[in-house]
Amino acid sequence: AQSVTQLGSHVSVSEGALVLLRCNYSSSVPPYLFWYVQYPNQGLQLLLKYTSAATLVKGINGFEAEFKKSETSFHLTKPSAHMSDAAEYFCAVSAEGNTGKLIFGQGTTLQVKP
Amino acid sequence: DTEVTQTPKHLVMGMTNKKSLKCEQHMGHRAMYWYKQKAKKPPELMFVYSYEKLSINESVPSRFSPECPNSSLLNLHLHALQPEDSALYLCASSQDPRGPKNIQYFGAGTRLSVL
Numbered sequence: 729a730q731s732v733t734q735l736g737s738h739v740s741v742s743e744g745a746l747v748l749l750r751c752n753y754s755s756s757v758p759p760y761l762f763w764y765v766q767y768p769n770q771g772l773q774l775l776l777k778y779t780s781a782a783t784l785v786k787g788i789n790g791f792e793a794e795f796k797k798s799e800t801s802f803h804l805t806k807p808s809a810h811m812s813d814a815a816e817y818f819c820a821v822s823a824e825g826n827t828g829k830l831i832f833g834q835g836t837t838l839q840v841k842p
Numbered sequence: 843d844t845e846v847t848q849t850p851k852h853l854v855m856g857m858t859n860k861k862s863l864k865c866e867q868h869m870g871h872r873a874m875y876w877y878k879q880k881a882k883k884p885p886e887l888m889f890v891y892s893y894e895k896l897s898i899n900e901s902v903p904s905r906f907s908p909e910c911p912n913s914s915l916l917n918l919h920l921h922a923l924q925p926e927d928s929a930l931y932l933c934a935s936s937q938d939p940r941g942p943k944n945i946q947y948f949g950a951g952t953r954l955s956v957l
Contacts, residue, residue: 827897828875828897828939830944
């Protein structure tokens with residue numbers, strides 16, 4: 729069965745430090761992968777997507793992610809954290825079978841300290 | 843423009859009330875989704891509409907009734923809800939439910955409180 733695992737339910741970084749949010753997936757077919765961000769009391773905003781083109785994907789707000797098939801990973805990075813990056817981050821994979829379902833990880837709360 | 847509009851933003855209802863949530867998109871997307879999200883949890887899929895037809899119902903109780911009047915509009919009718927149904931209800935849309943076109947854009951959600 730497909731699954732998404734986000735390592736670390738809570739990540740804390742200092743402002744200006746590297747942000748690394750980890751996501752591992754399992755899928756028996758080539759995956760389509762997504763990172764979403766959710767600010768308090770808001771919906772999910774698409775940060776970036778991997779749909780089998782370039783393995784290094786650039787998104788909004790300076791985030792990027794690298795698809796590594798051998799490691800079944802799709803980790804999210806940002807070189808320098810900003811206070812406004814504090815939010816909940818979800819990694820997701822499209823479910824097999826072309827149903828439209830997304831399988832989400834449990835989420836990672838990013839805290840940015842001044 | 844990747845905007846999905848949900849109304850109302852907040853809703854408080856009693857267990858005997860009937861209310862509806864509305865979702866609208868004008869991106870020409872042919873797949874629309876309802877999710878339920880509890881605090882500190884990922885969204886849980888409830889329903890999928892594909893080309894205006896209900897394609898997935900994730901065993902949702904019948905007190906939730908979805909409707910897709912046209913390709914731009916999605917409703918969720920609520921009746922006789924329970925307090926545990928209090929949550930953030932999110933709508934999303936994608937160009938198509940299949941493959942690389944299933945890039946879902948979410949609305950801001952409706953915060954529902956059932957008293």
